[in-house]
Amino acid sequence: MGPLSLAMAELDEKRVLELVKMALLEGKSPLEIVEECRRGLKVVGERYSWGExxxxxxxxxxxxFQEVLRVLEPYLPIALPLAEQPHKADIVFGxxxxxxxxxxxxxxxxxxxCEGFRVYDAGVDIPPDVFVTLLKETGAKVLALSALLTSSFEAMRRTVQLVRMMTAKQPVRIIIGGLVNERVCRYVGADAWVREAGEGVAICRRWLGMRVVKGQAGGLGAL
Amino acid sequence: MSDKEKLFQERFKRYTVALECGKPDKVPVVFPLGEWVVKYTNTTLQEAYYNVDKSNEIIGDVIRDLDFDVMFGAINLWWPPMFDGMDCKLYKFPGIYFEENSGFQYVEEEYMKAEDYDEFIANPTQWLATKYLPRICGEFAEPGSYRATVALIKGAAAFAMHNDKLTKTGEKWAKEYGIVSATTGMTKAPFDTLGDALRGTKGILLDLRRRPDKVLAACEAIVPHNIAYAMITAAGDTSLPCFAPLHKGAYPFLSLEHWQKYYWPSWKAVIEGLWALGKRTFFFAEGDWTPYLEKIAELPDKSIVFCIDLTDAKKAKKVLGGRFCLYGGVPTTLLTYGTPEEVKDCVKRAIDELGGDGGFVLAAGGVVMSDAKRENIVAMIEAAREYGVY
Structure with missing residues (x-):
């Protein structure tokens, strides 16, 4: 692991940004820089999963990572979605x-x-029909529904039912997150449930495939 | 002394003996009051929130025939008119924002910016009055104006009125039903005051790495305020513990190192400050606190009641048992999704594991909300009496 990946893994914000700027001055490609950061992020995820x-x-x-992308943006041939809303998305999330x-x-x-998925952030308190519209507009294949309150499971169920009914021609896989379990998942009719952000990412990777591929412009385009 | 007063004395003794880690005649059992009681009436949650007398009527109907010792919780944790009168945007209440049978929710934002730290630390009260209130309340938009001054009076009066109502309600439950209140007064951990109300979750967690010294200094500055707030809201009472809902000290928000450095010292100072005044803290440990139990054990004996939500109960018993009263035993999810039979088994197990030698109060492990089932709560209370005789 290089110094940039290492600084990322250690969450050393100042050093990461210094190293990114230095790498740009040295003429390193932004894509390589992103890849190095992602290697560091992977370590962060691993350390989280084993409780470190x-x-x-x-x-x-x-x-x-968002700050790194902000620094890199002017150097990239294509626009990065950063925190802005993509017109076309892989995932609608609300x-x-x-x-x-x-x-x-x-x-x-x-x-x-961070993993390169284009995510449309629908926000909070989103009625079922708005999710349906967003799925159609963005062409997303995955719908991620979040709720903290157990009393919101009814709204999840209503959303899943409406989405299944209205998007028959555009099969959408639905993942729910929050204080949920298998029982809740079956009740609301979702395809998968997670309690941890990392698990959610893993499932999206399984459903949609990896996004950023080292050295391929196409991979970056998806970022 | 009336029968109800005698019953109150009996239950009060049962509860306070357990709080002192002693062994009462029976395991004290707590009725978890929450929005669920409204579900079984034709009243909306909106009405129950706004009309305290109406909600008391509903509660009276539910508890009339049940035999329990202590009541914990509320239908309306916050009285909405207090916020509406100030055009406050901190909470969204049913009927105005949500549909009339939704629970209230908190709107979290960075109401305090990173650049506000120094001014806040220098004088928290002044900062809250001149900077925070204008940001969260439309009526305070111009501090010092006639409108803002009236709003300040309205807000304080509404707070006092509601507190008074709660006190009178407590007295009514004691007198007419012989029921003891679980807590008096309220406080928080300084890190939660800063993280929940001022900087927001993301704000404070990033601050730990970007401006850690400011976080420490701000938490220290909050300590005397949280001690005072506890005693003021308890109207000086020291016979019952002070409610302290705890949030970001739960696993896995903070590493043990961060927890020890940023969460614990100021929170410990509040608990010890209150204990010096004779006031015990109701350590309402929402979520999982297992990794921090050893540190919590450093507190003065009996200075807290430790509430077990998702914390490993066996480990809590091992580390804290005997020196601190343990509270809980029934997961809130079981009260919603379980059956009366499952609840009954759970109560038996909890009493066996946690209650054997006293210092234990049987209760729901967290806040019981609108989705709990009445038959499960009745099963919990009945099973507690069946299995909870020492």
Whole structure:
């Protein structure tokens, strides 16, 4: 692992940004820089999964990566989605109607974007029909529904039912996150459930495939 | 002394003996009050939130025939008119924003910016009055104006009115039903005050790496405020513990190192400050606190009641048992998704594992919300009496 990956893994914000700027001056390609950061992010995810890192570290790593992308943006031939909303998306992500909690959603979206997925952040308290419209407009293949309140499971169920009915020609896989389990998943009719942001990313990777491929412009385009 | 008063004395003794880690005649059992009681009436949640007398009527109907010792929780944790009168945007209440049967929710934002730290640390009260209130309340937009001054009076009056109502309600439950209140007063961990209300979750977690000294200094500055707030809201009472809902100290927000450095010292200072005044803290450890139990054990004996939500109960018993009263035993999810039979088994197990030698209060491990089932709560209370005789 190079010094940039290492600094990323150690969540050393100042050093990461210094190294990124230095690498640009040395003429390194932005793509290589992103790839090095991602290698560091992978370590962050691993450390979180075995309990060495905590939520605060996960949030910090996503924040640093977003800053790196901001630094790199002018050097890239194509526009990065960063935190802006993509017109076409792989994933539509929102908190269901009646629930305004967004921390879990935001962490997961940051991690998904770090992985190169185009995520449309629908926001919080989103009625079922808005999800349907967003899926059609963005062409997304995955719908991620978040809720913190157990009383929001009804809204999840209504959303899943409406999406299944209205998007028959555009098969959408639905993942739910929050304080959910197998029982809730079956009740609302989703395809998968997760309690952890990292698990959600892994499932999206399985459903949609890897995004950023080293050295391929096409991979970067998807970023 | 009336029968109800005698019953109150009996239950009060049962509860407080357990809080002192002693062994009462029976395991005290707590009725988890929450929005669920409204579900079984034709009243909307909106009405129950706004009309305290109406909600008391509903509660009275539910508890009339149940035999329990202590009541914890509320239908309306916050009285909405207090916020509406100030055009406050901190909470969204049913009927105005959400549909009339939704629970209230908190709107988290970075109400305090990173650049506000120094001013806040220098004088938290002044900063709150001149910077925070204008940001969260439309009526305070111009501090010092006639409108803002009236709003300040309205807000304080509404807070006092609601507190008074709660006190009178407590007295009514005691007198008419012989029921003891679980807590008096409220406080928070300084890190949660800063993280929940001011900097927001993301804000404070990033601050830990970007401006850690400011976080420490701000938490220290909050300590005397949180001690005072506890005693003011308890109206000086020290016979019952002070409610302290705890959030970001739960696993896995912070690493043990960060927890020890940023969460714990100021929170410990509040607990010890209150204990010096004779006030015990109701350590409402929402979520999982297992990794931090050893540090919590450093507190003065009996200075807290430790509430077990998702914390490993066996480990809590091992590390804290005997020196601190343990509270909980029934997961809130079981009260929603379980059956009365499952709840009954759970109560038996909890009493066997946690209650054997006293210092234990049987209760739901967290806040019971609108989705709990009445039959499960009744099963919990009945099973507690069946298995909970020492």
């Amino acid at each position: 890192y905590f939520l605060s570290d996960l949030i910090m790593s996503a924040e640093i 908190t269901v109607e009646g629930d305004i909690h967004d921390i879990g959603k935001n962490i997961t979206i940051s991690l998904l974007r």
